[in-house]
Amino acid sequence: MIAWQKYIHKLPSLLQNRVQNHLACFQQALGSNTGLDFDQHIEKTLCFVWAISDYVARSCTHQPNLLFDLQDSGDLFRSYESNTYSNTLEQLLSNISYESELIAILRYFRRREMVRIIWRDLTHWAEIEETFIDLSKLAETCLNSALDYLQSWQTQQMGIPYGSSSNNPQKIIVLAMGKLGGEELNLSSDIDLIFVYPESGETQGGKKSISNEEYFTRLARSLIRVLSSLTPEGFVFRVDTRLRPDGDSGPLVSSFDAIKNYYQYQGRDWERYAMVKMRAVVGDQYTKNYLTNILHNFTYYPHSEPNVILSLKEMKSLINRELQQKKDEANIKLGVGGIREIEFIVQSFQLIYGGEDPNLQEQNIFFILNYLIKKDYLPSYIGDELRSAYVFLRQVENRIQAYRDEQTHTLPTNLENQIRLSFAMGYEDWEHFSIELNHHRNKIQRYFEELFTASSYIYYKTHPKEQLEQDQSTYHIDGSTNIALNPIDYLCPTKIAETLKQLEQSWSIRALSKRSQAQLKQLILRLLEIINHIEKPEQGLQRIVTLLEAIAKQPIYFDLLLKHPEILSQLANLCTASPFIARQLTHYPVLLAELANPNTLYQVPSFHQLAKNLEQLLSTSTSEDLDQKMDVLRHFRHREALRAAVADITGALPLMRIGDYLTYLAEVIVKKSLELSWQYLVNQYGYPCNIDINSPVENCSFIVIGYGKLGGYELGYSSDLDLVFLYNTFTDELANREQKTIHPTIFYSRLGQHLIQILQTLTPLGKLYDIDMRLRPGGTSGLLVNSFEFYKDYQYNQAWIWEHQALVRARFIAGDKQLATSFALLRNKILSRQRNLEELQTEICSMRSKMQSELDRSQSDLFDLKQGRGGIADIEFIAQYGVLAWSHKHPSLLKYPDNIRIIEELAQIGLISLEDSQKLTNSYRTYRAAANRLSLQEQDDLIESKYFDRERNEIQALWAKLLTA
Template sequence: MVWRKYIDKLPSALQGRVQYHLSCFQRTLGSTSLDFDKRIEKTLCFVWAISDYVAMSCAHQPSLLSDLQDSGDLFRSYEVNTYPNMLEQLLSDGSHESELMAILRHFRRREMVRIIWRDLTHWAEIEEIFIDLSKLAEACLNSALTYLHYWQTQQVGIPYGGFSNNSQKMIVLAMGKLGGGELNLSSDIDLIFVYPEEGETQGEKKNISNEEYFTRLARSLIRVLSYLTPEGFVFRVDTRLRPDGDSGPLVSSFDAIENYYQYQGRDWERYAMVKMRAVVGEQYAKDHLIKILHKFTYHQYLESNIILSLKDMKSLINKELQQKKDESNIKLGLGGIREIEFIVQSFQLIYGGEDPNLQEQNIFSILNYLIKKNYLPSYIGNELRAAYIFLRQVENCIQAYRDEQTHTLPATLENQIRLSFAMGYEDWESFSIELNHHRNKIQKYFEELFTTSSYIHYKTHPDKKELLKQDQSTHYTNESIGIVLNNPVDYSYPKKIVEMLEQLEQSWAIRALSKRRQIQLKQLIPLLLEIINHIEKPEQGLQRLVILLEAIAKQPIYFDLLLKYPKVISQLANLCIASPFIARQLTHYPVLLAELLNPNTLYQVPKFHQLTENLEQLLSTTPSDLDQKMDVLRHFRHRETLRAAVADITGALPLMRIGDYLTYLAEVIIKKSLELSWQYLINQYGYPCNIAKSGTVEHCGFIVVGYGKLGGYELGYGSDLDLVFLYDVFTDESINREQKTIHPTVFYSRLGQHLIQILQTLTPLGKLYDIDMRLRPGGTSGLLVNSFEFYKDYQYNQAWIWEHQALVRARFIAGDKQLATSFATLRNNILSRQRNPKELQTEICSMRSKMHSELDRSQPDLFDLKQGRGGIADIEFIAQYGVLAWSHKHPSLLKYPDNIRIIEELAQIGLISLEDSQKLTDSYRAYRAAANRLSLQEQDELIECKYFDRERSEIQALWVKLLTA
C-alpha cells in the first residue's frame, strides 16, 4: 500500500483517522485511478491527519484534488487577479441566485483546500496565506455583488443620485481581519455597506428610494454569502461595526455616514476604523469615502483624550480577562492575538494623524514600520512579530481541523497531539512551553502599555525622557500615613495604600500639574485619608477616590472647589465609597461635583412635571446650536441619575419609585430629543409632504414606542432603551405636491436616524442612552423605521409569540398623538386575540427553555437574578402568559404594561389566587431590589443562592401550576 510508509510516520493517535479518510476517498473514487505528484504523495497523510475538512472535501469529490494537481494551482502562488479571473469564467453563464450560490460555494471549497494544504506544508509563508484568504473573500464579494446588482436593476430600475443624477453603486468597507488583508481560515468578514447619494431608482414603473434599493441589495449579498446550504457557506458576514451597530440601518449614504462619525462616532469606532479598507466600489467613490473616514480616524495633533480612551479600552480588556480567565483562548485570552493588535493599533491611532505611513491596515507592515522608524524598540517589535506569527499559525491549525471559527486550544488528548504535530513539536508539553513563552512576552508588553515608563512614549516625547528617568522614590510610607491620621492605621493590606498614593503622584495627569496644583493635591490627601480611616474597606474607598482625583486633575479648578467646601469632600468620599457607580459617574463627568454643594436638591428628586419644566428651563437658556443642546441633555440626565442613586442609597426613595423616576427621566429626554430631531429635519428639508406646514411633534406622523424596561416603567441605572419607530401611512392623494421636500419614507427614516444620533452620540459628556432596536419587525435586518401599516400587518401575520410577549410591555413614548391612539388600539387587538391555551403554553415554555439554556449564568452557589430558574424572567413570562391567554375575556389586563400591576390585576379578576399574586409580586420586588443594589455596586446580577432559596422554589412551583397544567 503506497500510503503505509507515510501513515507510519504519523503519531499513533492520528493513524486510524487517516486510514478512515483514505478508505472513504478510495470508495468514492471507485475503479478510477489517480496518479499523484510526488509532492502530494509525501504530504497527503500529514495534511489529512491535521485537517478533517481537507480530507472529507477530497473524499467527497476526488476530482477536486486532481484538479488542483493538474492545474498546478496547489504548487504555485497566485497572481493578484487570479481569483477574479477564475470566478469570471465560472460565472459567465450564471443566470439566477441559486446558481450563483452553488458556484461560489464550490469555488470556495476548492480554494480553501488549496490554501490549507499550502499552509500546513509550509509551501507558502503565513503572510501569503492571509493575503490569499483575503483576496478570495474579496473576489467572492465583488463577483456576487456585480451579479446581484445587475439582476436587481432589471427588477426595480437603476438607482440615481438625487443631486448629481449619476447612477449609483454600492461601496463595501471591509473591517477587522479582512480590512487588514489578514483573514484567517474560518473568519467572519466584517462589512459596512455605503452608497454615495440619496435618490430614487429610474427605469421601472415604481420608483424606490436608494436607501431601500441598497438595503435590498445588501440583504441579498449577505444571503448569497452566508446562507448555509448542503454545500456549506461562502463567508459568514458580520455587519455589527456599522453606524449604531445592530440598531442602525444596514446601509448608509455618504452624508449619513459622515454625519454619524462627525457627531456620534465613538473612540472604539476610531479604533475599529484603523482596519477599514474599501474593497468594492468605483475608485473615485472609494477615495472620497476614505477621506471622510480618515478625517474621523486620524487627527493631525496628539489628543490626550484618545490616550485616555485607549487606556479605558485596555482596562476593559483586562477586566474581561480577569473575569473569564480563559487561558485556552489564543485570541482573547491572556497574551493573546487581541493584545498584540491593541498595541499596534494604539500606535496607529495616536500617531497616524501626523505620520500617514501608519494609516496602513496590515499589521505586518505596521510592525515593520514601527521598528524601522524607532516608534518601538526593535527588540520589542521583533518579539511581538514573532509571537504574532506563532499565534496566527496556531489559530490556522486549530481552524483547519474542521473549518470552524474557534480560537480555543484543544482539550482532548487526540486533538492536542494533532496540534502539536501540526506545529512541528514532539509533544504537547514542548508545544505549550513555546506557546507560553510567546504569550508571556505579549502580556508583559500589553501590561506596560500606557504606564509611566511606557514604550508608547518612546518616540513621541523625547522632551520627556528625563521625566521618565526621574526619581521614582516614594513620598508616602505607612508611618507617614499614621502620622497624618494621628494614630496607627491597621489596614489589612497597608502597602496598597502606599502604592495607590505613589501611583497617583507618579501619574502623567498629576505630574503635568503646576506646582500650585500639586500643593493643593497634597492638602487634599490627608483629608481623604481621614475619611477612609472610618470605613470598613479603606483600600477600596481610596482606590475610587484616587481614580477620581486623577480624572479631575485635567480640570484642576475642581481642587479649588474641594478645598473651599470641605463638606463636599465628605459628601464626595462617602458617596464614592457607598457606590462605585456614583464614583464612576463623577469620574467621567466631574461637572457633577457642583451638585454636591446643595444637599437639599441632591437628596430630593423632582416630580415628572418638574423634570419636564427643569429641562425646558435649561434648554431655554442654551444657544440654538444642536451640539450644545445635546450636552445640556447629557448633563441633565447625569445629574438626575446621580440624584436617583443618592436617594436610592440613602433610602429616600423606595425601589418602585426609583424605576418610575428613571423611566420618567428617559421619557422626558426622548420627547425633547424627538422635538430637536423634528426641528432639525424641518430646517434641512422642510415639512414632509404628507404633513401640514404648521405640524408640531404631536402631529408629526411619527411615534416612538418603548418596549421592555422602558415600556414597563422599570428602567435601571445602566438600562438601554428598547425602541421601535413607526410613521403614519400615507397615500399619493395625501401627499402635497407643492411642498418641495424629500419623500416621506426617506424623511422619517432620517428622523429616526437623527433621533438615535442625539441619544447615542458620544460627546465629552458621554452618551444619553444605548439604543436597542432589535424588537422592530425583522430584527437587526429590518428597516430602522417602519410604516404603521407594515407594522400592523407584521403583528397580525408574521410576528412570533415571543414578539407578542414583548408587545405586552410596549407603550407610546413620544410623537404623534393620533398615531399613538392607533398603536394602542392595535396593541390591544393583537394581545386580546383568542389563542389555544395549550399551544400558547408550549410556545412560551419553549422560548423560556431556550433563554435559560443560552442566557442563564447561574452556578452551583450563585443565582442569576434575571435568567435563573424561578427568577425575574420567569415572573415576566407568567405575567405575559396571563395577558395573552385571558385578555380576550378580561380587557382590564391590557391597561398596564408593567408586571406588578398585571399580576395584581390577574388576582383581582380571580385568575390566580391572592396568595399566589402576593408571592409573585413580593419576589419580583425583592429580585429587583437586589439587582438595583448590585447595579449600584457595578456587579453582575448574580447572588448567593441562600438569599432567595424560598422565592425561587415558590416561583418554580407557580410556573408548573400555571404553565404546565
C-alpha cells in the same frame, strides 16, 4: 498505486486510523478502477494534511476530482498572482442567469480554493502572510463578483439609483473591517462589512421608483444571503454587519452624509479603534478614496492628543476586566497573552501617531510592526518578539480551524486533538508545544500590561524631552512629606499643587483625626498615581477633592476607598468624564460602594429585573416607616441613574437604550410609590366601595398617565415627570373605618397628593423627581385628580389642539389595569378623529410659533437644540401632526407614543418617504445625543450655530413640505 502505509506510519498512532478511513472513503468515491496516482509532493504530504484537517480530507472525498484538478493545474504548488482569483471565478460564472446558480458556483469555488490554501499553509509551501492574503483575496473576489451579478439583476427589475444632488448613477461601496480590512483573514473568519452609498435619491427606469436607501438595502440583504446562507454545499463567508453605525439597531446601509454625521457627532472610542482596520473593497477608486478620507478624519487625530491615550487606557481596562471575569486561558485570541493583546498594542501606536504619520494608517499588522521597528516607535527586540508571537499564535489559530473549518480559537482539551495540534505545529508532544505557547503568551502579556505605564516605551514617546527639563512643583502633606509633581505626568503641576493645598487648608480636613489625615495622605498618593494617566487630570482632581471634603466627616468612606483601590480608579475616571457623576457621588457618597463592582456597574438590567431589584431592596427594610422606604427609593434611583450615566459615557449603551432605561427606572419607581401611597390611604380611611380588599393596586380605580418624555420613552438624567391622575368611582362614599368616611373625590385627591409627596419631597437623599401636573385638564387651575368621565368629556369638548398633540405621547404608567384599558381606547378615539388638515396645520404652526417666540434661546452664534428652528421641537410637532392628520385612516399610527417609531410608521405606510423618515430620525437621534452629552456635562442645550446646519435645513424643508397648506 501508492504504498500509503509508509506515510501513515509516520503519523502519531492516534491519528493513523482516521487517515486510513479517509483514504478508503476517497478510493470508494473515485471508483475501483481509478488509482490514487499523485505528484510526489502530494504523495509525501497527503497523509500529514489529512491527519490535521478533516475538512480537506472530506472535501476531497466529496468532490473526488478536486485534488486532481489542483494537481494538474499546478495551482496547489504555486503562489497566485493578484488577478488569479478574479479570472478563475469570472470564467466559472460566465454563463449563469439565476441566483441559485451563483450560490452553487461560489460554494464550489470556495471549497476548491480553501483546500488549496489549507494544504499550502499546513505544509509551509506558503508563508503565513501569503495565506492571509489568499484568504482575503478569495473573500474580496467572491464579494465583488456576487455584487456585480446581484446589482445587474436588481437594476433590471428596479431601475438605476440616481443621486438627488448630482443626478449621477449610484453604486454601493463596501467597507471591510477587522481581519478582512487588514488582509489578515484566518481560515474560518467572518467578514465584517459596512455598506455605504454616496447620495440619497431615487431609482429611474424601473417598474416603480424607490429610494436609494431601499434599493441598496435590498442589494445588501441579497449579498448577505448569497454569501452566508447554509446549503448542502456549505456557505461562502459568514457576514457580520454589527460594526455599522448604531450596530444591529441602525440601518443596514448609510449614505455618505449619514455616515459622516454619525462618526462626527456620535462615534465612540471603540469605533475609532475598529476603524483602524477599515478598507474600502468595493466601489470605484475615486469614491473609495473620498469615503476613506472622511473616515480617516474620524479615526486619526491631526496630532497626538491626551484623550487618545485616555480612551485607549479605558479600552485596555475593559479588556483587563473581561479577562479577569472570564479567565479563559484556552482562548488564544481573547485570553491572556492572546492575539487581541498584540493587535491592541500595535493599533494603539496607530491611533496615537497615525494623524502625524500617514504610513501608520495602513491596515496590515505585519506592515505596521515592521514600520514601528524601522522608525524607532518600538525597540527592535520588542517588535521582533511581538511579530514572532503573532505568527506563532496565528499558525495555531489556523491549525485549530483547519481541522473542521469551524470558527474557534480555543485550544483542544481531548488527547487526540491535542496530539493533532502539537503534530501540526511541529512538536513531539503537547507538553513541548505548551512550553513554547506559554513562552510567547507571557511575553505578550508583559508588554500589554506595561502599555501606557511610566516604564513603557510608548509613555516616553508621548512626553517630549523638553517637558522633562521643566521645574517640578511640590505639595506638602502634614508639613513633612514632599510629593514631587513631575511635569512628565501633569499638564499643569502648579494647578495640581494649588488644589491640594486648598484641600489641606479646608476646615473639614483640618478637623480630621490623625488616623484620618494619614488615610487622606494615602488616598492622595494613590490619586496622583491614577490621574497622571487621565486626560485633564487637574479637572478630575478638583472634582474628587470636592468629594473628599464632603465625606471627611464620615471617615468610613476613607476606609472604603483604601480597601478597594478599584473604586478610586473608577472614581477618577468617571469624575473626570462627567461633572454630573461627580456631583451625584458628592451629594450621595453612599453610591461609592457601587463603583466596586464594574461587572454590574457597566450593565443595566431589564425593566422586570429593575422592578425585582427594587422589591428586594425594599424587602431588606423590616421597618414600616414610610420615610425609610422613601430613602430606599431615593438610593435606588440615584444608583440606577449613576449606572445609566456610566454606561452612557463608556459607550456600553446606545442613546436610545439610555432613554428607555431612564424611563423604565421612573416607571418602576412611580409604580412602587403608588403602592406605598395606596397602602397609606387605605390604612387611614379604608377601601373605596367596590374595591376588593384582597386585590393589589392594579384594581384601585386610579391611574397615573405619563406625558412628554416619560410617555415617549425619552427621559434624561434630570427630566421632570409630566403626570396626569385619573380615577373611576362607582359610589359616593367609602367603607367606614373608625368613623373616618370621606368622599371618593377627596380620597383620590389625597392619594394623588401623597404620591407627589413621595416623589418630590426633598430629604437628605434628595428628591426622586420634579413633578409637572400642568397637562391635566384646566392646567394649573384645574383639579389635581380628575374623574375619568370628566377627563373624557374634556378631551372631546374642551381640549385645545395642543392638548391633543400632548396626548400623542401619553400612556398608562401605573394603577388600575381596567381603567388603563379605558384610557387607551379613549386616547385612540380622540387622536383618530378626522380633522380639517388646513385648520390643523394652522393651529400647529401657530402653537409652534408661540413656543418659539417664548422659549427659543438661540442667538446669532448659538443654536437651541430643543426650541431652535429646525430643532427637536419641530421634529416632535411633525410626528404629532402625522398622528392627528392621518390616524383616522391609519390606526397603526396610534400604536406607539415615541417620536422615532411614529416617524418610522409614517414612512412604512407611505405618508412620507423613506428618505424623509431617515432624515427626521437621524436628526432626532443626533440632537438627542448632543443634548445627552451636554446634560452629562451639566450644560444647557445650546450649541454653536455652525453645527447641525444640514440637519436644521432639512427639518425646516420637511416642515414646509408637510405643514404648509
